[in-house]
Amino acid sequence: MTYLATPQPRTPVPSLCVGERVMEFGHKVHLMGVLNVTPDSFSDGGQFFERQSAIEQALQLVEAGADIIDVGGESTRPGAQPVNADEEMERVIPVIEEIRRHSDAWISVDTYKADVAEAAVAAGAHLVNDISGLGFDERMASTVADAECGLVLMHIRKTPATMQNEIHYDDLIGDITSYFKKRLQRADEAGIDGDKILLDPGIGFGKTVAHNYRIIRELAAFRQLKKPLLVGTSRKSFIGAVTDRGADERLFGTAATVACAVFSGADVVRVHDVAELNDVVRVAEAVCAM
DSSP states (O other): OOOOOSOOOOOOOOOEEETTEEEOOSSOOEEEEEEEOSSOOTTTTTTTOSHHHHHHHHHHHHHHTOSEEEEESSOOSTTOOOOOHHHHHHHHHHHHHHHHHHOOSEEEEEOSOHHHHHHHHHHTOOEEEETTTTOSOTTHHHHHHHHTOEEEEEOOSSOTTTTTSSOOOSSHHHHHHHHHHHHHHHHHHHTOOGGGEEEEOOTTSSOOHHHHHHHHHTGGGGGGGOSOBEEOOTTOHHHHHHHOOOGGGOHHHHHHHHHHHHHHTOSEEEESOHHHHHHHHHHHHHHHHO
């Protein structure tokens, strides 16, 4: 077994610039707070489905230290069924508008649909977090380019409904790297500014338990692509596979994965429990720096 003994060196990556807003990387790991406006997400489905509770939760996440609020209106858990664009927009657009009205935090919309992305940016979102890496909606690339917003390209195999079926990689890290190179080329051809792109290796999306832990351990391999790296491990089942705990009991397991991700070179961590994991990130940063 190979242990992560020392923090991995951070290859400089460009700042994220959207309009007049700038997010710099290298000196600080940013927290993306999860806000699921859904009835069926794997760990908090229905908890913030009512609009006012979603808005209140978003503001609490900002107060707790979230740099970005990631608003999602469709569950992408394994086996999840799709939601049409109109219903998704009805869930997320009013929430994004209210967050923008009451906070200057960065706002991300977690969607793979171009129509939803376009409406969300018009409502005040700064980033499109596309789990399909521009793969599910052929209009997404041009929509993001026209909106001049930020973009998270995530790695996934198949769709949320089928991604955990027949998982196989010839070379896990190499295959994901090749996927990113192709998606970055597609983004470039569509006219998306390369300095507006973050990469997410897709923990839990078409991976085995062992794959997920290996990605965290070898995250630094993706820094060759010279893009900010986003990692989302929060409450996921690969943590439960080790701890034998349900989704609402995985805070400490999540904290371990977040600390390791910081050591491996993550620039952004996507989490549900912002207050607690803000402390974890800050201490992990201090270990890396001292």
